[in-house]
Amino acid sequence: MDFDIRRHISGLGANAAGVSNVVMQLSWPEVGYGVKDSKVHSGSAMKHPVKRARTTFTFLAVSMLGTERDRQVFRKAVNGQHAQVVSEPGSPVQYRAMDPHLQLWVAACLYYGTVDINERLHGPLDDETADALYAHCARFGTSLQVRPDMWPPDRAAFDDYWEESLSRVHVDDSVREYLLSLIRYENAPPWVGRLLARKTELMTAGFLPPLFRDQLGLEWDDAREVEFGKRLARIGWLDRHLPEPLRLFPFNWLLWDMRRRHRKGIPLV
DSSP states (O other): OOOOOOGGOHHHHHHHHHHHHHHHHHHSHHHHHHTTTOOOGGGOEEEEEEEEEHHHHHHHHHHHOOHHHHHHHHHHHHEEEEOOOOOOOTTTSSOOOOOOHHHHHHHHHHHHHHHHHHHHHOOOOOOHHHHHHHHTHHHHHTTTTOOOGGGSSSSHHHHHHHHHHHHGGOOOHHHHHHHHHHTTTTTHHHHHHHHHHHHHHHHHHHSSSSSHHHHHHHHHHHHHHHHHHHHHHHHHHHHSSHHHHHHHHHHHHHHHHHHHHHTTTTTOO
């Protein structure tokens, strides 16, 4: 099959669903506390939200669109940060950001979100396309420490891994407060929250499976479902009518910027 990942990347969709995917990733306590309590303040979403967003979206761009050389370069930069993220003796949970099993969970969430965005905006994927997309998305893990043999061999095996992994989902009060503060833009100037918080909470709750929504305590009802559906329909229509460079934005620009920064010796993260 002649598979082109660019057909399955949506900058609009990623922006709409991005926070929900962060919630899913951080719903494993080891990941949640690792991010919340990280001493690498230069990458903190609370202290440097724009930089953190740029790094996260650049990782997605490199994983999905980059060459093997791009992934090697960015892996080295991210590893320098991740190596510093280790739990302290008094932490409620023990974690290490270089743990490939934690990274596998994060990669699984990213794959889940990629398929979810595609199908919500444009309808179900046929089996051949779904298999090719699944194989490509292994890069979310292998671009870091996940070994290729750790990625479930097919979509059925992934479904088993996903169901088993849901048993480890637990958001306590501390991580819940952290995640809600991100949703409400408490890390940004007050006017940003007033402008975007309600919309972001709606889209985050809408994209989250019920288990994660309940863990976060987000309300959901028929009226919210209808509003969410209308917003998805508008995003899907626009996504189908955008020329490819605009549909891929900001991922295409971030990949170009990563390469530029690397050539000039500018830190990548």
